[in-house]
Amino acid sequence: MRFETIREQALNAWTDFDAPGKPRILVGTATCGQAAGAGASLDRIRAYAASRNLADRVWEVGCLGLCYAEPLVELSQPELPRILYAGVLANDVEPLLRGYFERGDLRPDMALATMNGAGAAGIARFADLPMIRSQVRVVLRNSGIISPGNAYHYIARGGYEGLRLALSMSPEQVIEEVQASGLRGRGGAGFPTGTKWELCRKAKGEPKYVVCNADEGDPGAFMDRSVIENDPHSIIEGMCIAAWAIGAEQGYIYARAEYPLAIRRLEQALQQVRDMGLLGSNILGTGFNFQIRIKKGAGAFVCGEETALLASIEGRRGMPHSRPPFPAQEGLSGKPTNINNVETLANIPVIITRGSGWYSRHGTEKSRGTKTFALAGKIARTGLIEVPLGTSLRDIVFTIGGGVPDGRQFKAVQTGGPSGGCLSAEYLDIAVDYENLAEAGAIMGSGGMVVMDDETCMVDVARYFVEFTQRESCGKCAPCRLGTRQMLRILTDICNGRAKREDLDLLEEIAHVVQAASLCGLGQTAPNPVLTTLRYYKDEYEAHVRDHRCPAGQCPGLLRYVIDPEACTGCTACVRKCTVNAIAGKKNQPHVIDQETCITCGACYAVCRFHAVTKV
Amino acid sequence: MQQQLQDVFDRYTGEQSELIPILQDIQDVFGYIPSEAMSETARFLNLPASTVYGVTTFYAQFHLSPQGRNRIHVCQGTACHVRGAEKIITAIQAHLGIAPGETSQDFEFSLEGVACFGSCALAPVLVVNDTVYGKVTPAQAVDILEALR
Ligand SMILES: Cc1cc2nc3c(=O)[nH]c(=O)nc-3n(C[C@H](O)[C@H](O)[C@H](O)COP(=O)(O)O)c2cc1C
Ligand code: FES
Numbered sequence: 043m044r045f046e047t048i049r050e051q052a053l054n055a056w057t058d059f060d061a062p063g064k065p066r067i068l069v070g071t072a073t074c075g076q077a078a079g080a081g082a083s084l085d086r087i088r089a090y091a092a093s094r095n096l097a098d099r100v101w102e103v104g105c106l107g108l109c110y111a112e113p114l115v116e117l118s119q120p121e122l123p124r125i126l127y128a129g130v131l132a133n134d135v136e137p138l139l140r141g142y143f144e145r146g147d148l149r150p151d152m153a154l155a156t157m158n159g160a161g162a163a164g165i166a167r168f169a170d171l172p173m174i175r176s177q178v179r180v181v182l183r184n185s186g187i188i189s190p191g192n193a194y195h196y197i198a199r200g201g202y203e204g205l206r207l208a209l210s211m212s213p214e215q216v217i218e219e220v221q222a223s224g225l226r227g228r229g230g231a232g233f234p235t236g237t238k239w240e241l242c243r244k245a246k247g248e249p250k251y252v253v254c255n256a257d258e259g260d261p262g263a264f265m266d267r268s269v270i271e272n273d274p275h276s277i278i279e280g281m282c283i284a285a286w287a288i289g290a291e292q293g294y295i296y297a298r299a300e301y302p303l304a305i306r307r308l309e310q311a312l313q314q315v316r317d318m319g320l321l322g323s324n325i326l327g328t329g330f331n332f333q334i335r336i337k338k339g340a341g342a343f344v345c346g347e348e349t350a351l352l353a354s355i356e357g358r359r360g361m362p363h364s365r366p367p368f369p370a371q372e373g374l375s376g377k378p379t380n381i382n383n384v385e386t387l388a389n390i391p392v393i394i395t396r397g398s399g400w401y402s403r404h405g406t407e408k409s410r411g412t413k414t415f416a417l418a419g420k421i422a423r424t425g426l427i428e429v430p431l432g433t434s435l436r437d438i439v440f441t442i443g444g445g446v447p448d449g450r451q452f453k454a455v456q457t458g459g460p461s462g463g464c465l466s467a468e469y470l471d472i473a474v475d476y477e478n479l480a481e482a483g484a485i486m487g488s489g490g491m492v493v494m495d496d497e498t499c500m501v502d503v504a505r506y507f508v509e510f511t512q513r514e515s516c517g518k519c520a521p522c523r524l525g526t527r528q529m530l531r532i533l534t535d536i537c538n539g540r541a542k543r544e545d546l547d548l549l550e551e552i553a554h555v556v557q558a559a560s561l562c563g564l565g566q567t568a569p570n571p572v573l574t575t576l577r578y579y580k581d582e583y584e585a586h587v588r589d590h591r592c593p594a595g596q597c598p599g600l601l602r603y604v605i606d607p608e609a610c611t612g613c614t615a616c617v618r619k620c621t622v623n624a625i626a627g628k629k630n631q632p633h634v635i636d637q638e639t640c641i642t643c644g645a646c647y648a649v650c651r652f653h654a655v656t657k658v
Numbered sequence: 659m660q661q662q663l664q665d666v667f668d669r670y671t672g673e674q675s676e677l678i679p680i681l682q683d684i685q686d687v688f689g690y691i692p693s694e695a696m697s698e699t700a701r702f703l704n705l706p707a708s709t710v711y712g713v714t715t716f717y718a719q720f721h722l723s724p725q726g727r728n729r730i731h732v733c734q735g736t737a738c739h740v741r742g743a744e745k746i747i748t749a750i751q752a753h754l755g756i757a758p759g760e761t762s763q764d765f766e767f768s769l770e771g772v773a774c775f776g777s778c779a780l781a782p783v784l785v786v787n788d789t790v791y792g793k794v795t796p797a798q799a800v801d802i803l804e805a806l807r
Contacts, residue, residue: 262735622749
């Protein structure tokens with residue numbers, strides 16, 4: 043099929059989808075939407091639509107990044123503004139849809155924003171929402187806007203135009219364009235993408251391979267999952283362009299097994315482009331051949347490291363080897379292999395279509411472009427955002443994310459997952475780019491940001507990450523295998539109030555050795571959460587060691603829940619909520635917690651309306 | 659079992675790079691990787707049995723023993739941890755009497771901690787038999803499990 047024909051069909055499909063003259067219902071059903079209950083809402087919506095002869099006007103779309111407000115539903119109908127509704131649970135569906143479609147009732151109480159620029163009384167415009175206003179969406183250009191299962195939607199919004207253009211350029215020109223854009227790898231290390239491609243193009247050996255790293259192992263990060271679920275074609279197009287540039291005919295996508303929906307979307311998208319002749323042999327009649335296969339991971343964090351990932355594709359234990367040789371020199375089957383992260387690849391089509399000049403206008407001098415961040419933890423507006431590099435942490439956490447909820451105090455933001463660090467309030471004004479974060483002892487990493495408040499114990503956070511890296515250490519090199527274990531022992535002792543002052547020095551010493559002597563990035567960066575918390579939150583460590591006290595009231599070993607008999611009204615709410623029957627007490631008489639049975643789950647603390655349950 | 663294994667092998671050509679997909683298929687069929695299946699896979703791929711065992715035990719996804727009828731996965735990722743995942747695990751553990759990685763004696767439940775589901779925005783997250791529950795409390799978690807009995 044000629045690209046012009048495909049594009050024409052795509053535009054027709056888009057016109058039907060986007061027609062202002064027709065009613066339309068969009069439901070966000072990415073993983074986050076489903077976790078919030080979008081599946082049940084969708085069933086009700088379909089039932090309503092069928093009854094009004096609108097069955098073919100209901101579409102499942104991806105995620106707009108406003109995950110805190112899921113399930114999200116967008117309604118539109120001629121003469122009415124298009125409106126995005128938040129928190130639409132199954133029981134809300136019928137009244138909301140009847141109101142909107144049958145009586146033109148816009149329900150400002152449930153509305154989050156108007157979507158087509160039109161205003162409506164008491165409802166903000168989408169572009170004016172605090173979470174959206176300062177975003178620049180390159181990677182997320184289609185997220186939540188198109189139906190991810192529909193290739194035509196992607197194409198109608200400029201998709202595969204980058205591939206068409208790239209194929210009319212020489213591979214060297216494509217590489218130059220990517221180099222000029224200043225794009226750096228979004229998988230964590232920040233290596234310049236154009237340079238990586240050039241190394242691989244020039245490396246001796248045939249055939250060459252292109253690999254997309256979709257292993258997204260950092261806990262607390264979901265950028266890559268979201269991009270794949272919401273816009274799978276952007277990665278496929280990026281891979282095709284990379285393959286043309288370096289001269290590869292076979293590609294692999296290594297995807298996490300924990301992301302079943304993402305894998306389904308990719309499989310579907312690959313089939314669509316094979317059918318259209320945008321993937322396979324003689325792509326768009328240019329003589330360029332390229333195939334992509336999906337490889338499912340099997341639950342090993344270290345397989346996100348590139349050399350371990352290649353070992354895993356080859357069917358071996360995912361153990362890293364020291365570099366050089368780099369994969370660009372000797373990768374899959376010993377052949378030159380270019381590995382890029384999902385988000386890196388999703389940027390490529392835009393760099394080609396809009397030009398490196400446009401792309402590099404965003405960001406800072408050494409960190410060009412935009413970056414997605416996953417906001418989670420103790421932050422009001424959790425979700426996925428994309429901002430120009432160089433945006434301050436304060437803007438990200440407070441302006442976009444809405445700050446810390448429930449009237450609590452901001453304590454730290456953790457960036458870069460288990461390889462990153464915790465930054466305290468005094469760092470809120472740094473401009474987020476690769477260099478600044480590294481200087482502060484954290485790293486950019488893949489873009490997960492977990493916010494912590496005064497109820498988060500920083501020693502426990504350090505213990506948590508070391509427990510993670512210790513478990514995920516592949517065991518090949520001793521500093522990582524043994525060092526993480528020793529650090530974990532000390533941190534566990536500290537959390538249980540069993541450690542001595544000298545242990546803090548020993549902990550720091552081991553951390554430096556693990557950092558200096560480990561074979562791969564996992565071990566080299568595993569001490570970062572320990573070292574940054576020791577640096578910024580020493581007083582919390584000391585309270586655990588000296589006073590056997592956890593200032594945040596988190597560490598189970600140092601925590602007891604007790605009921606204040608004065609404040610207790612004997613309402614039995616906590617008795618009913620206790621999952622282990624540890625609370626005794628008759629109605630209207632003060633209750634008592636049996637400390638032997640109590641598992642400190644905090645259910646009683648959360649349910650008591652009289653603040654009678656206290657932590658000591 | 660022979661026939662079921664043969665059906666899996668028929669989909670492959672016998673190269674080492676197929677080892678992980680084969681093990682994933684075997685687990686789909688049996689719910690775990692029986693030791694006989696490991697030996698058969700080794701024979702099919704012409705690999706030492708130790709290599710197959712080594713790969714199987716390296717990856718957290720593979721189970722070497724039968725799993726419960728209901729598979730409970732509690733997210734232990736950072737966002738969930740900060741929002742109280744530990745308390746959910748403790749509550750489930752106390753309620754069912756099994757620790758993460760264990761299966762109840764009646765094979766009704768298996769409990770597992772998982773690194774992150776990528777639904778961090780709705781932390782803490784609990785996944786039971788592929789249904790994702792967001793923003794769960796310890797008490798809700800126990801209720802969800804009781805409803806499955
Ligand atoms: C322990 C460890 C885990 C990693 N996990 C990931 C991951 O989940 N996703 C990813 O894209 N890169 C990950 N990386 C980085 C990769 O090794 C590699 O640098 C990256 O995929 C290159 O792509 P990029 O240049 O586009 O960033 C990890 C590195 C280490 C050391
Ligand atoms: S941290 Fe639990 S889903 Fe990501």
